[in-house]
Amino acid sequence: MQKLYDRLGSIELFLSAVGLVACCVLIFIAALARAVGKPFNWSQDLSLFLFAWSVFLSADVALRKDKLVRVELLVDMCSIRLAKILSIFCYGIILCFLMALMYYGVKLAFISHKRVFQGIPGFSYSWVIVSIPIGSSLMAITAIRKLWLLLSGSSIRTHQRGTT
DSSP states (O other), X not given: OHHHHHHHHHHHHHHHHHHHHHHHHHHHHHHHHHHTTOOOTTHHHHHHHHHHHHHHHHHHHHHHTXXXXXXHHHHHHSOHHHHHHHHHHHHHHHHXXXXXXXXXXXXXXXXTTTOBOSSSTTOBTHHHHTHHHHXXXXXXXXXXXXXXXXXXXXXXXXXXXXXX
């Protein structure tokens, strides 16, 4: 199971990096094309699609590596027991938020299925929206795994450094 989880993390990292690079290259090329009077009508739509997927995939990568913004000063001042309790509480809040994102993301994807991009005929806006519940689901798996590690007795300070 750990190999599958690590492989999924590698795929997420690769796809988010490729998506972000492709988004930047596309925006640069589109700006050059616009400057010479030959704009791409579809470039903004495709870059939005790539950016949304990159954001949600890389958010899980950041959560996996404990690179999300947090106030470590407070945790470092606490005892190990209290730091563990705070981490469990924070992951609980994160899971509640991710569950809401999954629910409303799926709902929004269904609502917006008829909305299409202006520059890409026939390409539904739902393909952008579906990045929300999928990315949230991947983050929820990571948060549950981290909660499991905390509850199974893993040291909070070792766990936060990414060495578990």
